[in-house]
Amino acid sequence: MNNFIYDIPVKVYFGENQLCHLGEELSKYGKRVLMTYGGGSIKKIGLYDEVVAEIKKAGLELFELSGIEPNPRIDSVRKGAEICKNENIDVLLAVGGGSTLDATKFMAAGAMVDHDPWDFLSSKWAPIEKALPIVTILTLSATGSEMDCGGVITNPETNDKIGRMERPMLPKASFLNPANTYTVSPYQTACGAADMMSHIIEVYFNKENDLYMLDCFMEGMMKTIIKYAPIAMKEPENYEARANLMWASSWAINGFVNGGKEHSWSCHPMEHELSAFYDITHGLGLAILTPRWLEYCLDDSTVSKYYQFGVNVFGIDGSLDKMAVAKKSIEMLSDFFFNSLKLKSTLSAIDIDDTHFETMAEKAVEIGGLKYAYKPLDKTDVRNIYKMCL
Ligand code: NZQ
Ligand code: ZN
Numbered sequence: 374m375n376n377f378i379y380d381i382p383v384k385v386y387f388g389e390n391q392l393c394h395l396g397e398e399l400s401k402y403g404k405r406v407l408m409t410y411g412g413g414s415i416k417k418i419g420l421y422d423e424v425v426a427e428i429k430k431a432g433l434e435l436f437e438l439s440g441i442e443p444n445p446r447i448d449s450v451r452k453g454a455e456i457c458k459n460e461n462i463d464v465l466l467a468v469g470g471g472s473t474l475d476a477t478k479f480m481a482a483g484a485m486v487d488h489d490p491w492d493f494l495s496s497k498w499a500p501i502e503k504a505l506p507i508v509t510i511l512t513l514s515a516t517g518s519e520m521d522c523g524g525v526i527t528n529p530e531t532n533d534k535i536g537r538m539e540r541p542m543l544p545k546a547s548f549l550n551p552a553n554t555y556t557v558s559p560y561q562t563a564c565g566a567a568d569m570m571s572h573i574i575e576v577y578f579n580k581e582n583d584l585y586m587l588d589c590f591m592e593g594m595m596k597t598i599i600k601y602a603p604i605a606m607k608e609p610e611n612y613e614a615r616a617n618l619m620w621a622s623s624w625a626i627n628g629f630v631n632g633g634k635e636h637s638w639s640c641h642p643m644e645h646e647l648s649a650f651y652d653i654t655h656g657l658g659l660a661i662l663t664p665r666w667l668e669y670c671l672d673d674s675t676v677s678k679y680y681q682f683g684v685n686v687f688g689i690d691g692s693l694d695k696m697a698v699a700k701k702s703i704e705m706l707s708d709f710f711f712n713s714l715k716l717k718s719t720l721s722a723i724d725i726d727d728t729h730f731e732t733m734a735e736k737a738v739e740i741g742g743l744k745y746a747y748k749p750l751d752k753t754d755v756r757n758i759y760k761m762c763l
Contacts, residue, residue: 374583377632383520384546387620391548392423395466395508396431398546402506403463407436407456409477411443411469415512418556424468424510436460438480441469444648444655445476447528450490454483457505467509467544470561471516471655474509475524478542481505494526494535501539510548513557514619515565515656517572517626519547527649534649535740536641549623551615559606563714564656566602566618570595570709571659572625575638578670578678578747587630592685594621594630599686603713639748640666642741643755646733651725660710661720665761667703670748671696679703720762730759 386394399406406428415421428435438456441449456462457480467477481504483490492499511519518524523538557565577591597617605614624630643666644658671679676699683689683702691698711718720726734755737743743750750758 375635379629379632381520381627381629383544383627385520385623386546386548387550388616389550389552391550392427392510395424395427395510395548396433398508399428399433399464399466400431402545404432405434405436405461405463406466407438407453407460407462407464407480408466408468409438409441409453409473409480410467411439411441411473413439414556415468418512418553420468420510420512420553424466428466436462441473441476443470443472444527444534444652445472445525447491447494447526449476450479450483450526453477453480454490457481457484462505464506464508467507468512470511470513471518474511474516474518474544475526477507477509478504478518478522478524479526481507482539482542491526491528494528494533494537501537501541504539504541507542507544508546508548509544510550510553511619512553513561513565514551514554514615514622515561515568517569517622517624519544519549520623520627523626525645525655527652532649533736534645536645547623549619551612551619552610554605554615554619555610557609559609559715561654562602562605562609562618563716564654564660565622566598566656566714567660567663567710567716568656569598569618569622569625570706571640571644571656571663573598573630574663574667575640576631576636577682578667578675579636580747587632588681588685591630592682594625595686597621599709599713606714636747637742637745639670639741639743639746639750642737642743643733643758645741646729646737647720647725649736650729650733651723653723653725657716657723660714660716661718661723661762662758664703664707664710665758667706669754669758669761671699671703675748720759727760727763730756734759 522543525536601614647658679699
């Protein structure tokens with residue numbers, strides 16, 4: 374087991390009726406608050422009014438930036454960074470799903486520099502040494518952005534979608550009220566579940582095999598998602614289901630399960646190219662890619678991990694032949710994504726053909742570090758995996 378540092382200093386207010394602490398959290402950083410949100414779901418669910426009331430009650434000054442897109446665009450980041458500079462913002466409050474949270478993180482970093490925020494993500498890779506403090510109120514369980522220091526931003530002019538993780542962008546506090554996710558559609562609930570599953574699978578299928586305790590933890594989280602996502606889709610106001618999904622989303626990517634694991638992720642770099650070129654929902658792309666990637670990487674050297682996955686997560690009979698269990702585990706994962714979660718199972722079904730596979734494969738390998746992945750992948754491998762998804 375490799376050495377690692379465990380340090381996740383995000384204060385989490387979990388559950389209902391926690392917004393009474395919002396004023397006190399924001400006030401730690403100053404008086405001028407920039408609240409960011411997406412296309413308006415927070416108004417429909419009444420959360421906007423609640424948040425504004427808390428901010429007013431605390432005597433803080435409120436500024437707003439709305440309209441942050443799913444697969445957030447660099448232009449939104451630019452706007453937010455400008456507001457922070459022009460209005461001397463002290464703290465950012467992101468209210469929404471991963472897209473709003475991600476964009477807000479780069480606004481917070483952009484506020485501290487004179488250059489274009491895209492320089493953080495382009496080949497210039499400008500350093501992110503500081504950022505304004507960020508508080509989040511999560512409304513969709515999926516990305517884990519509420520408890521990690523990462524974000525992923527799209528530049529439609531260059532067909533780039535690039536992620537980066539830097540400590541200064543870690544939220545100071547996050548408010549996780551499962552009831553705020555009651556209105557998330559069955560489709561977005563499914564995509565969120567697929568995203569969380571992928572965050573775990575990317576780490577679970579890893580080169581080291583001596584992290585029994587973390588493997589058990591990850592198996593538990595995957596079972597939790599498999600159990601509760603279909604319930605939340607059928608019964609959107611089932612608190613227990615929403616709560617389990619929300620906490621699993623945070624823990625899937627907050628740095629705990631990957632402690633000590635040397636790895637580069639595989640499906641995420643491939644998916645980011647799909648959303649960069651076709652603006653699809655991140656979790657949907659991952660659901661289509663993950664079973665094909667698993668199929669592509671299965672051989673005698675990897676079969677044991679698949680066997681463990683099949684037996685411990687899907688309850689497949691361990692007395693069967695190892696390779697048979699491995700193949701069955703991929704079938705069961707596909708069944709979860711495409712039957713239980715009702716997600717489309719191929720790229721053709723979402724009108725994606727092979728037009729850009731060559732460029733996407735090249736970019737996924739170059740940007741995503743795929744040669745350091747669980748099974749090192751080059752451009753031909755990635756193209757083959759995309760083709761398997763057609
Ligand atoms: O914009 P609004 O009106 O808020 O509507 C959103 C949006 O249309 C809606 N929604 C959110 N909360 C809702 C709701 N609708 C009804 N009721 C609610 N309570 O859902 C739609 C999707 O929202 P979005 O924020 O885009 O979804 P998600 O949380 O899945 O975020 C996806 C983005 O996060 C990135 C993805 O690549 C993608 O760009 N990721 C971020 C990561 C990170 N920070 O660590 C890791 C992930 O792997 C991922 O790459
Ligand atoms: Zn993801």
